[in-house]
Amino acid sequence: MxxxxxxxxxxxxxxxxxxxxxxxxxxxxxxxxxxxxxxxxxxxxxxxxxxxxxQEENETAESFTMALMYFTPEQYKIVEAATERIFPADDNGPGAKDLGVAFFIDHQLNGSWGLNAREYMQAPFFKGENVQGYQGRLNRREIFDIGLREMQNYSMTKYNKGFVELSEEDQDTILKDFEEDNVKLTTISASGFFKLLRGSTLEGAYCDPLYSGNRNMAGWKMRxxxxxxxxxxxxxxxxxxxxxxxxxxxxxxxxx
Amino acid sequence: MAKKLPKVDVVVVGVGWAGGIIASELTKKGLNVVGLEKGKERKTEDYFMVHDELRYALRYEMMQDLSKETITFRSNEKIRALPMRQYGSFLLGEGLGGSGVHWNGQTYRFLPYDFEIRTKTIERYGKNKIPAEMTLQDWGITYEEMEPYFDKFEKMAGISGEENPLAGKRSDQYPTPPMKKSPQLNMFEEAAKKLNYHPYILPSANLSETYTNPDGISRAACQYCGFCERFGCEYGAKADPVVTVIPVAKKTGKFEIRTHSYVRRVLKSGNKATGVLYTDLTTGEEIEQPADIVVLTSYVFNNVRLLLTSQIGRPYNPQTGTGVIGKNYAYQVMKGNATGFFEKEEFNNFAGAGALGMTIDDFNGDNFDHSDLKFIHGGSISITQTGHRPIQNNKVPEGTPTWGKEFKANSVKYANRTLSVGGQGSSMPFKHHYLDLDPTYKDAFGDPLMRITFDFEEQDRQLAVFLANKCSEIVKEMGADHVDSLKELGPYEITTYQSTHNTGGVIMGGDPDTSAVNNYLQMWDFENLFVVGAVNFPHNSGYNPTGTVGALAYRAADGIISYSQKGGILA
Structure with missing residues (x-):
């Protein structure tokens, strides 16, 4: 360092x-x-x-921003593990976990993005065509709450273990089942949640480190x-x- | 009861390119102008921290707050229109300077063919070339009549460029020399020449050198920092209304800008506008601003919506094809692209400018023979180097998974090893593509939202694949090891960004029966009401629209000045 x-x-x-x-x-x-x-x-x-x-490059371990604004510790752990599968550490450099992606998502949810504050959220709500985009009544916080809970439930049902305890292969299977809507959820779309998770993983990997992601600019350095x-x-x-x-x-x- | 203010000569609704240009020209001639802008004040100092992809590109810092106002969309009349709850296909600007602040600066002139498209198409191919449902119209003006206004806009903005061999005749050169040529631009130029096309450097509003315009405004040269589109320019190098026309208008002492002023109605008496009613968003107060002349210069959707909610003009009826307000909504065909993957070479993809690029027009307008093609018009084909910011640019060869180990490895590997060539396809009007008031969804004041009814047609599907194949051919010639390109356009969807080049709704023309405004952008049936912007386009061309919007704004300014002196319908 x-x-x-x-x-x-x-x-x-x-x-x-x-x-x-x-x-x-x-x-x-x-x-x-x-x-x-x-x-x-x-x-x-x-x-x-x-x-x-x-700029100090050695603020990893003790950075004051590495705390939670929204997630429970359990949610945080699931997000950390899931985003690491989406963007894993490899020979190129760190993965989502070491880039601080889970902190990034946590901090983003505690703000206008998490509350869909600058988006049109007025009723009535109807199920639309795909070409019409998101038509749900839930904001991103609520989608994350439900999505993470359902990932955990699905993991328990399928493997009798929590998502974080699973092998990488089994974690991938769960994520894939969400991505392909093989998991049937009533309140949110499984693939919609996966898309949100994937999108915010890339944001956390490559945003300015100001937002607690892209730690040490390692995401940028990698590419x-x-x-x-x-x-x-x-x-x-x-x-x-x-x-x-x-x-x-x-x-x-x-x-x- | 609304507070009534003293009458002014002219009230301008929306202070972007069109509003700013008109305000500067009118105040120079001594007219008193009030500019009402629903967004906030903007200045160059705002962009001290502008190199922030998350804030500006992903969280839409400079865009309209959709919680207060959006549009609704449906593909056709059989399905229910639903609100655009989040941004995707296009981005609505807000604040002083409007979309003119966060544009890329690609500044073309529409082709001579565009302005007389119906006549010229019939002349060359016969009447049957135009499908029955295609409501193709001439613009009521020729390129020759538009030329002085293009010239004026380009000199005001300091456009950097070189002669385009396939475009309309110019009365003068571009005011500043072309942008610098990067290696990838050179590769495109060479490949295009080998294929016998006619490449030219993209006309740019990102200044190639320091420039002082005819109004005495000096601006610095572009630094190729790679943050243009969706961002404001921290150097003032990118021409935008805030650093060009607005200060000129202000200096006259005759231009008053009121920000946070949300215009709700155009007020009228008989066949004349009497002023506007707006809400001061900081106090909630309703205010009436009387004026001799009212000019609507907001974005396409708000211009149309204001006319319809104010019950001005004849609303378009898609069943009968009569009426004009909301008619000929058009967009663009932006997906006809090809991406090349290079194994050996790396490029400075992170660097660039919004309008750094090279273009060919060999497949634009009627520059090629359409006899055996199932579409008319075409599109420009360009390579652009606008700065590949890392969240939004993760191109991987087709077949790569969208996440996981292989995705990461490929997206990192190719970050600086891909080059894309893209078609900007034109969009023809159809009888069943239009704008009207949504029956269900409302804005923050309870007024109906604008409803878009639009989908891609066979014309668009043919054009997209045609352009993609041409792009692919060029990328191969540039030496790419692997090329991916569009195979099928699919339906229009509102979730993927395509372009903020929405057009039509208050179209111009030579006939009051089929157009809403004359060629001074004066309403045929409300002589003291002018509506100016891409809203006037009877169809959309294969270019970025701003150059043509700017020229129309100068044309309208001429008309308004003349109307303020003589009155009556301008001819």
């Missing part, structure tokens, strides 16, 4: 990348700065001592995605280049 932090400092010294960007961007027209929020991006003084500390960079003018005409990723936190420096 310590080595990684050092390397990060070396590869990604913010002040120099900003200066380089400003130099390259042609933002200043005969002394007149035009448009943009460039003024805000300039450090107050051009001194390295004023720069924010580099050589540079995160939030100010500019690609230098490389846009060139062949592939691997750039160490940067998160949104690096943009707050000069404002703090």
């Amino acid at each position: 310590a080595d990684e932090t050092k390397q990060h400092e070396k590869e990604n010294p913010e002040s120099s990348s900003r200066r380089k960007f400003i130099k390259n961007s042609g933002f200043v027209l005969g002394g007149l700065a035009v448009g943009g929020i460039l003024g805000n991006l300039l450090p107050a003084k051009d001194q390295d001592s004023n720069d924010p500390p580099p 050589k995605y540079p995160g939030s960079q100010m500019a690609y003018t230098e490389i846009i005409e060139k062949g592939f280049e691997e750039i160490p990723p940067q998160s949104l936190r690096s943009h707050l420096g000069s404002h703090s």
Whole structure:
């Protein structure tokens, strides 16, 4: 970890990348700065001592955000195990579990997304055609509550064990049965729940680490995605280049 | 009882591209304009933390709050329309600048063929080429008449581009040179040339260099950061109303913008509009704003809905084909694509700009022979490099499972090893594709939602596969090791994002019987009411619509100025 932090400092010294960007961007027209929020991006003084500390990469074990806002510990464990099957650790890098996906989903459910707050939830509710999209009356919190309970029930019925205790193969079987609607549920669609779970797994793997997923930007590193960079003018005409990723936190420096 | 404000010269409903352009042109001529915008104020400083895929692309930060207002949809009249409860097929903008803030900046001019589509189709192929149910119409204006307005829009926005050999004649060059060419654009260009097509660099509203427009507005060059569509531009490099026309209007001292102002009705007396009634969303107060001239410049759905709830104009009747308000709703055929997978090469897919791309028009409009084809028109074919953000871009070869070990391995492997070429297929109008008021579902004020009745037709199914095959041919020529492409279009569904290029409903034309507005976008039967936007398109072309919307807005501004002086129906 310590080595990684050092390397990060070396590869990604913010002040120099900003200066380089400003130099390259042609933002200043005969002394007149035009448009943009460039003024805000300039450090107050051009001194390295004023720069924010580099992003800490060793906040895995003790991060204060690794706590639950919505799930019960049991729900959390099921989500952790299920998302790891959807996006497993492999030679490329960490899976959902080590990327913090279950924390990401937990935190998202405790907000507007979990409550479908910005979606049309007015009655009357009718079962629609597939082409008409989601027509249920339940919000995502309720869907997760029911979906996770049903996964657990199905697991007990089929294997006489809770989902978390199952072998990876058996966990896959359960997920597949949900995906293909082989599980008959009355209140929610099994495949709809699986789709929600899969979608939020990818979100948690690749979102800005600000949201408690994509821990240490490891999701981005795995696919050589540079995160939030100010500019690609230098490389846009060139062949592939691997750039160490940067998160949104690096943009707050000069404002703090 | 609504509070009544003093009368103004012009009230503009919705301050996006059309509203902003009209406000800037009118205030320059000395008219007093009030702009009512239901969303919030916007400024470039808002985008300090804009490189956030989850917040902007997945949680729709800049889009209309659907809990307050949405649309309903059904494939045909036999089934019950149900609300679009979550976003999918298209994204409705909200706030100052409207959808003009979160667009990609791909700025085309519709083809000369588009404006006279019915006449030109019959001329070349005969009357029988047009299916009985296809309500194809000329626009009541020609490309030549539109040209000065295209030119004006492009100079205001600073469009970067190069001559398109298959497009209409230009009076002048693009105001700024084309965008930089990435390796994948070069590959597309080379492959297209080998196939005897005519590639050109995509006309872009993401500035290729610093630019000062005729209004004296200076903007910086695009940084290719890869966050355009669904995002605002933190540099002001992407032309949007907030960094171009709105400040020009404000500077005159004659433009007052009222945000959080939700217009509920157009008020009328006889055959004239007298103003609008709106609700101040911050206080709940109902306010009447009288005006000499009313201009509707919201998105397609709200323009149509306001006319219908205000009982203005003749509602379209799909049984008889009479009436005009709600007629000729069209969309686009966006699924005719091909994706190439490359084993050796990697590309900077993460970098890009909303309008960084190369295009061919060899299969757009009537640039090719349709004699033996079961469709008319066509679509542009482009490679675009808009920034492959990781949550939304996980292409894997067909046959790969959608989750688990193999999915992960392939999605990671191909993250920077895929290139897609896509067709943007046109959409023809049909008698049974239309907009009307939903009988069941309401908005937050209890007003009926707009109802869409629409599905893909045989024309669209043929076109989609035709374009997909052409795309596939190009991707193969580019050297892909494996190519996947669309095999069958399927029905229109509202869950997958396709394009926010909804059109029609208050269409323009030369005949008051079959069109709602004349070619100044003035309502035939309400002379002091103008309705402006993609809502005026009698059909949708194989291009992004904004260039044509911008040109129509400049045209309307000319008309409104002339009407304010002389009155009467403009000819």
